[in-house]
Amino acid sequence: MELAQAKLKFIEAWGKLGSEWGINRTMAQVHALLLISPEALTTEEVMDTLNISRGNANMTLRDLISWGLIEKQHKAGERKEYFFADKDTWNIARQVAKERRKRELDPVLKILGELTKVEGDLNDPEFKTFNKSVTDINKLAKNVDKTLDTMLKAEENWFWGSIFKIFK
Amino acid sequence: MELAQAKLKFIEAWGKLGSEWGINRTMAQVHALLLISPEALTTEEVMDTLNISRGNANMTLRDLISWGLIEKQHKAGERKEYFFADKDTWNIARQVAKERRKRELDPVLKILGELTKVEGDLNDPEFKTFNKSVTDINKLAKNVDKTLDTMLKAEENWFWGSIFKIFK
DNA sequence: TTAAACTTTCAATAATTATTGAAAGTTTAA
DNA sequence: TTAAACTTTCAATAATTATTGAAAGTTTAA
Structure with a gap:
């Protein structure tokens, strides 16, 4: 299996599992995406990778923060916010x-x-x-x-x- | 609190908890109803108590059976099926x-x-x-x-x- | 056999939940 | 200040999931 393909499969599986346990599917998918990203991602990158709207991405990311599963990161000299997941x-x-x-x-x-x-x-x-x-x-x-x-x-x-x- | 009132509260709470954990709310409510019923109930009684349709009651009861949470019971001389929950x-x-x-x-x-x-x-x-x-x-x-x-x-x-x- | 007494199915619909996207809000640099 | 670069909000809408109820199916007694 290709890495790119495997990533999609992981995101899909995590999303499905989440939805079966009463967790918003998109939220679980965003979490999965960040779990397998070596670098912190911007809202824009999350939107593009998962094909979701800005509003949805924003709310989902905030939700994940309130669940304590991801964190914000700021890069020097940039205004964008970056997000990364606790991987433990x-x-x-x-x-x-x-x-x-x-x-x-x-x-x-x-x-x-x-x-x-x-x-x-x-x-x-x-x-x-x-x-x-x-x-x-x-x-x-x-x-x-x-x-x-x-x-x-x-x-x-x-x-x-x-x-x-x-x-x- | 009145017993009747308390029963409704229990059914409601159980239903809510179920839905938050990815279990159909009605299914959890039917389960709750049978959990606090001393006698096995008919489809009719479940329908009337929870105000749900015959189709819904039938499917939900079958689901609960497939989950191993309730059982059918037959009473001598009657054609109706009775249902009761494992209370352990x-x-x-x-x-x-x-x-x-x-x-x-x-x-x-x-x-x-x-x-x-x-x-x-x-x-x-x-x-x-x-x-x-x-x-x-x-x-x-x-x-x-x-x-x-x-x-x-x-x-x-x-x-x-x-x-x-x-x-x- | 038949018909009454039941149970099951499933297409249509209702209810709920998730998503969009544009407008409003905020922050920063100059 | 201002305007560009961002984030947030939320009413409208789309997608999903649950429910209805009537018709079809099944079982039993006579």
Whole structure:
């Protein structure tokens, strides 16, 4: 396979994976493009490579910055902004986990917390089933939350390292 | 909060979470409804509770069955099909992980495998960056795959149990 | 067989989400 | 100041995804 071809394939695959996990396809593609670029790129270059509009490129790049996945760079004597991606997979996984926890897990935990407090008659099967499911899911969610918290705080990747070791 | 109200809130929250993770909102809502139902429900009951059409209810229920999250039940002397959800959170997490691995991770692993084989000149920064990113992501993906594999094979929840114990 | 009681399919449509592109805004150099 | 070089915004529109509902299909009892 040609390098140019392989690059396109990577961008496409990353974009598809992103969209299946609720991340904007274009955002994932821009991220993929920057991941395999040795140099930081301008908005213009991103637009041209992926055939997207200036507005889209601008918003997507800003989004990626807010996710902590890419950074701006300024070159001396130039006014253009350049963008480059953090290429450490551990950091990428960490950033994504961090953002999704904040944006999605936290609100759900809040609601589950309220719902576990709903009172009722345990002899009522309707209430009993509701209560059991909510309580169980709340437990799982809390465990996931706690695990992510620890994982995010770990400065090294000792955490995954130690887990993966178990299965070697 | 009233039980009826709390149920709606749970269905809504579950649906929202699903949609943020690339799972059809209605599918997640139907799943939520069955999770908190003590009795198996008919297509009709699902339609009425969630205000969705017969076609939608039918397709969604079949989807949930193919995800291994709900099951059909037949009541003696009746022709209607009843549906109920597996209420064990561990099984739910396991089923979702299993399906997503099959549907999404596997194809990506296949592509990454091909892309790591692309050959080129390591003095070419374009190739070098591409190769490094692809190789690193491939490693991460393989680790995730291996971990899921082990987790899915575990008949008991000793796996999460032992992990969560670390953080108590 | 038949017809009632159900389930499934799928083209049309609605709802949602992503994208465009031009106009407005901002920054910098001279 | 000004104007060129850039970035950002956002209403309009396009693309995608989900839903409807009626028609077709299937199963069962008699």
